[in-house]
Amino acid sequence: MNQVIVSGVAAKVEHKADLGILEATLVARLSNGGFSRVRIKTLGKLTQALKDVVQEGQAYLALGTLAPRKRGEQETVEVLAYNVLPVDGEKASNERGTYLVNGVNEVLISGVLAKDPEVKAIQFNQEEGDVLTTARVAVSQKDKTAWVNVRAWGEEFSEALGNRKKGDRVVLRGRFRVHRYEKDGQAHYLPQVIVTEVLGTSGSRTKSEPQAGDLPEELPDDLF
Template sequence: MNKVIIVGYLTRDPEVRYTQTGKAVATFSVAVNTGYGENKRADFIPVVVWDKLAEVCGNNLTKGRRVLVEGRLQIRDYEKDGQKRRAADVVAQNIEFLDSKQQPSASEKKDPSDPTQFGTEVFPEEEIPF
């Protein structure tokens, strides 16, 4: 079984290209925090997305967005400057956007200690459905 699940932040906007046969492919990397305390660091994981999901990512994701990527690990060989090299990518099969497209500004953020703000975002303009 080959399954990878990562959660992190996009380090750059997705780059969408099309193959000669018209298939969309998007590439981006995700910064994933590991460790804690003095050992805390970030790993930068390259992600490849194909077809319709690639177009959705290109249209909706931007640098700094938080995402969950589910897919498989792919190891590829290539040659650079006469040297054989290997690289690992996550080929995404599912992507979940974990934050909103636009983050609220500091003046728009709600104060969690204010009891009048509790529950105001649950059903903004609807009645409770029960």
């Protein structure tokens, strides 16, 4: 299982006809009050079909998957759309531009843990804190594997994921985001899934998923 559904007002639309690629950022405010900015990509015939359809300032719903992407020496992930549909919806604006009100940002993934999950207690201030569980999930589709960085806030997720081991299978629901951070004076971008629900865990895997022995022993912190 590897499915992404996002909606938003299109911004920064780029049509690279010579490469058969269309890229656009869909911007929306979600029902929880947070904002979603997701860069999507289309390839081949779909790009040609959407050439005169996707325009900046209009709202769209994109259906796609998390796909592996090579950026320099880094293995990262991106949202590869297989369908993009115009949608009606309320729009609003702020200092960063126009966005879709009550947009959608939902990810469903099933894969195996690339390493044991890590659970940390995070203290925001003297009175407030939370528990953060982080993991990397190998999501296989046909002959390709996307290495997905996942983060889950709250004790319920530390209990559901914290006792799982490298090679265990997990099924997760969440939302896609790209975290920007500075390292050695340079900006880095970390695609990740913020988990909102653990749909299942087990020690078994499907035939298409890598075994624990196939997974690397150590993965760099900036893999994504």
